[in-house]
Amino acid sequence: MPRGFAWKVFLAFVALLLPLAFFSEKTVRETGGSFDGLALALLLSLALAALSSYLLTASLARRIKNLSSNLGQLHERLWKEPPPDRHFDDEIERADGRAKSLAERIMETMNMLRDEKEKIRAIIDQMDDGVALMDSRMEILLHNEAFTKMFDAKPGADWTGLPMREVVRNPHLLDVMDKYAATGAVIRREIPASGGSHMAVTVTTFRQDLPQKRTLLVLHDITQQKKIEQMRADFVANASHELKTPLTAISGFVETMADGSVDDPETAKQFLAIIQKHVERLARLVDDLLTLSDIELGREKLDFAELNPEMVIKGVEQFFQNGAASAGITISRNIGPDFIALRADRDKLTQILINLVDNAIKYTPRGGRVEISCKRLDVTGENSGGFGYPSLDGNAILPETEDGWTKSFTEFCVSDTGEGIPQQSLPRLMERFYRVDNARSRERGGTGLGLAIVKHILIAHGGSIRIESELGRGTSIRFIIPG
Ligand SMILES: Nc1ncnc2c1ncn2[C@@H]1O[C@H](COP(=O)(O)OP(=O)(O)O)[C@@H](O)[C@H]1O
Ligand SMILES: [Mg+2]
Numbered sequence: 001m002p003r004g005f006a007w008k009v010f011l012a013f014v015a016l017l018l019p020l021a022f023f024s025e026k027t028v029r030e031t032g033g034s035f036d037g038l039a040l041a042l043l044l045s046l047a048l049a050a051l052s053s054y055l056l057t058a059s060l061a062r063r064i065k066n067l068s069s070n071l072g073q074l075h076e077r078l079w080k081e082p083p084p085d086r087h088f089d090d091e092i093e094r095a096d097g098r099a100k101s102l103a104e105r106i107m108e109t110m111n112m113l114r115d116e117k118e119k120i121r122a123i124i125d126q127m128d129d130g131v132a133l134m135d136s137r138m139e140i141l142l143h144n145e146a147f148t149k150m151f152d153a154k155p156g157a158d159w160t161g162l163p164m165r166e167v168v169r170n171p172h173l174l175d176v177m178d179k180y181a182a183t184g185a186v187i188r189r190e191i192p193a194s195g196g197s198h199m200a201v202t203v204t205t206f207r208q209d210l211p212q213k214r215t216l217l218v219l220h221d222i223t224q225q226k227k228i229e230q231m232r233a234d235f236v237a238n239a240s241h242e243l244k245t246p247l248t249a250i251s252g253f254v255e256t257m258a259d260g261s262v263d264d265p266e267t268a269k270q271f272l273a274i275i276q277k278h279v280e281r282l283a284r285l286v287d288d289l290l291t292l293s294d295i296e297l298g299r300e301k302l303d304f305a306e307l308n309p310e311m312v313i314k315g316v317e318q319f320f321q322n323g324a325a326s327a328g329i330t331i332s333r334n335i336g337p338d339f340i341a342l343r344a345d346r347d348k349l350t351q352i353l354i355n356l357v358d359n360a361i362k363y364t365p366r367g368g369r370v371e372i373s374c375k376r377l378d379v380t381g382e383n384s385g386g387f388g389y390p391s392l393d394g395n396a397i398l399p400e401t402e403d404g405w406t407k408s409f410t411e412f413c414v415s416d417t418g419e420g421i422p423q424q425s426l427p428r429l430m431e432r433f434y435r436v437d438n439a440r441s442r443e444r445g446g447t448g449l450g451l452a453i454v455k456h457i458l459i460a461h462g463g464s465i466r467i468e469s470e471l472g473r474g475t476s477i478r479f480i481i482p483g
Contacts, residue, residue, distance in 0.1 A: 061091060068095035075102055130199075130219035136212055138164045138177065150219055152194060164217075170194070173219075176201050180215065190222065197223040238433040242285055242447065246278035281445070288449040291351075292432070295456040302345040302460055309342050309349075309374045309410060310335045316353040317372065320361060328366035331357070336375030342410045343483045348457045355450040356414040356477050362444045363475070364418030377411040377480060389464035389480055392455055397464055397482075408483060409463075415476035421469040429467060430455040454479070 068091055075083040075098065084101055088094040124131050130147035132140055140159050148157040151168055159167050165174065172191035180187050180203040187203045199219045206216040253271045262268050294300040313333050324331045353372065360370045379387055381403030391397055399405045421429065421436055428434045433448040435441040441448060458465055461481050469475040 064091045064095050068098050071095060071098035071102055075105070079105065128221065130217075132159075132164070132217045133206055134164055134215045134217065136214070138181070138215065140164060140167070141214070147219065150193065150199065150221070173199075173201060176203060177217075197221060198226045235432055238448075239285075239289060242433065243282065245442075246281045246285075249278045250275050250282075281442075281447075284445065285447050285449075288447045288453060292449055292453050292456060295348075295453065295460060298460075302348060304343050304345055306341045306343055307346050307349070309412070312346065312349055313353065313372050313374060313412075316350060316357055319354065320357055324361055324370065327361055327364075329361055329364055329368050329370055331361075331370045331372070334371055334373035336373075338376055340376075342481060344410075344461060344481050345457075348460070349481070352454050352457050352479065353412065353414065355454050359446075359450060359477075360414050360416035360418065360475070362446065364416045368417040368474075370414065370416045373413045373415075375411055377409040378406055379409065380406045389466055392459045392464055395462075397462070409480040410483070411478055411480045413476055413478045415474060417474040420471040420473055420475055421467070422471060423469075426467055426469065430465075 072083045072085075075081075083098050085094065086097065088097055124142075124144040127144060128146055130144065130150045132143040132147050135141055140162055143159055145155070148159060149155070151170070153159070153167075164177065168174065170191070170193060172193075176187055176189055176191065184205065186205075187201070189201050191199055191201055193199045198221075200222045202216075202218045202220075204216050204218075206214040253275050256262060257268060257271055262271060310333075313335065317331050317333055320331055357370060357372065364370060379398060381399075381401070384398055387398065389397060398407060425434075425436050430451045432452040434451075435446065435448045438448075455465065458479055458481075463479055463481040465477065465479040467475065467477050
């Protein structure tokens with residue numbers, strides 16, 4: 001209550017009580033109990049009371065009017081429109097009405113803001129990018145889970161209120177923040193992060209119109225992108241190198257023959273044979289490169305058909321019969337009993353088997369054996385533990401539900417009794433141009449693309465592959481095709 005108002009109430013009481021006190025009981029008795037004195041006193045005090053209550057009411061009315069006009073102005077300031085005044089009997093009702101409508105609008109706005117805040121929270125928590133908002137002292141006002149995860153913090157870590165410098169230790173990022181603090185200009189930069197990963201950093205001012213400067217930091221994981229760029233660059237370098245070797249050889253021999261220094265027909269024949277070998281090699285490389293890019297880019301549509309795997313295997317066996325015999329290797333086949341049909345692209349399945357058997361023969365010494373086998377593989381939720389086939393493209397091969405499902409595959413296996421593959425090479429075998437021994441592979445006509453092609457055909461079929469090998473004992477390459 002304002003001081004002035006308290007003072008007026010006090011005055012009103014004094015005005016009421018003073019005449020009464022003055023003409024107290026004693027005074028009445030002294031004046032001989034005259035009633036007139038008392039009546040006069042009462043009248044006087046009533047007049048004074050009326051006057052003071054008038055003053056009080058007038059001041060109250062002014063204040064209430066002020067209050068309601070202030071409420072009205074506040075309403076206009078907040079929502080840029082006049083308050084929704086209905087008809088009011090008096091100022092108190094108007095002030096009350098305005099206060100109520102103000103309270104309602106404030107509640108509505110608070111709910112809306114809370115809703116918005118939750119929406120923003122939900123959106124930034126769903127993002128894979130790390131987001132953090134900081135105040136002018138670089139203290140974190142808000143961040144999402146992805147942000148802390150990028151700095152290897154425990155799940156659910158809350159860094160709100162902490163200085164950025166204390167929690168983020170990446171020197172490159174701190175450097176970016178310093179540059180930003182010095183210039184205030186938007187910064188976009190790629191920086192290395194922990195565990196060999198890479199991040200794209202964007203630092204900007206959040207809402208320039210706010211009086212307090214706020215900084216928005218967005219981190220985007222570009223590790224995968226960098227890897228792909230690197231792979232592409234490696235591929236171009238490798239492919240150029242592979243193409244260059246036979247081309248250099250061919251041009252060398254052609255030059256020698258062209259300048260007339262080879263007059264002996266026997267030598268010329270030898271040279272031509274070498275040139276032909278290199279030309280064949282070039283043709284193989286170009287063929288493999290085209291096959292690979294066609295499958296990878298999905299340019300070549302798969303022609304799915306019901307087929308009998310035994311017939312496909314027999315065809316491959318026949319294809320290699322002569323070559324295997326001259327390399328002193330026996331090929332056999334082993335087809336599981338309960339065989340029905342399989343849906344696959346016949347040419348592509350044949351190509352997988354040709355690439356695998358070609359390797360098996362190439363990397364198996366004389367006297368060795370190569371076996372092509374095929375059987376049904378029924379995987380259920382209960383026995384999926386020993387499945388062991390990886391996903392080649394990130395898509396799940398088996399259902400992700402718990403139990404109660406069965407998925408059927410046809411499993412092929414090409415095994416040999418050859419030289420085997422070192423364990424450390426196994427994870428890299430499907431990479432383009434990866435060979436355990438470059439010179440040996442080339443000498444045997446390899447392009448280093450065979451298993452990469454196999455992998456991509458299997459991806460197109462929704463299948464998978466696994467390789468087991470023991471140095472000096474042999475290799476078994478198994479692959480599955482669904483259905
Ligand atoms: N059955 C196998 N036995 C031993 N090594 C193998 C076998 N299959 C593949 N490799 C190794 O994997 C490498 C990649 O195979 P591939 O992609 O077919 O290329 P290449 O053209 O060299 O045959 C080969 O160079 C070889 O080192
Ligand atoms: Mg090969």
